[in-house]
Amino acid sequence: xxxxxxxxxxxWKLYDLERxxxxxxxxxxxxxxxxxxxxxxxxxxxxxxxxxxLFFEYHICQVLVxxxxxxxxxxxxxxxxxxxxxxxxx
Numbered sequence: 001x002x003x004x005x006x007x008x009x010x011x012w013k014l015y016d017l018e019r020x021x022x023x024x025x026x027x028x029x030x031x032x033x034x035x036x037x038x039x040x041x042x043x044x045x046x047x048x049x050x051x052x053x054l055f056f057e058y059h060i061c062q063v064l065v066x067x068x069x070x071x072x073x074x075x076x077x078x079x080x081x082x083x084x085x086x087x088x089x090x
Contacts, residue, residue, distance in 0.1 A: 010047050014040055014056075021059060030067035034060055 017040040024033035040056035064074035 007047070010043065010049070011052075014043060014049075014052050017043070018056070018059070025063070025067060030063050033067070034063045037063065 017036055021033045021036035021040070024030070024036060037056045037059045041053055041060070044050070044052035044056060061074045064070045
């Protein structure tokens with residue numbers, strides 16, 4: 001029962017981070033949004049939640065491509081998920 005409660009708290013924390021990250025983007029604070037999404041990746045990894053990890057990696061890629069215009073960083077394989085988009089970017 002307590003394990004379920006901890007997982008639910010983690011899900012709510014991740015939900016809050018996602019909302020907070022998009023709030024930064026709406027206020028044109030792309031770097032802060034990226035850091036927030038990176039925190040989401042770390043929490044998802046620590047709690048063995050690969051779907052949530054992919055979810056936050058996707059948001060990081062969105063920030064890099066659409067807000068900071070750093071396409072190269074978006075496809076570099078810094079995580080198991082990033083880099084699968086195009087392995088021929090070098």
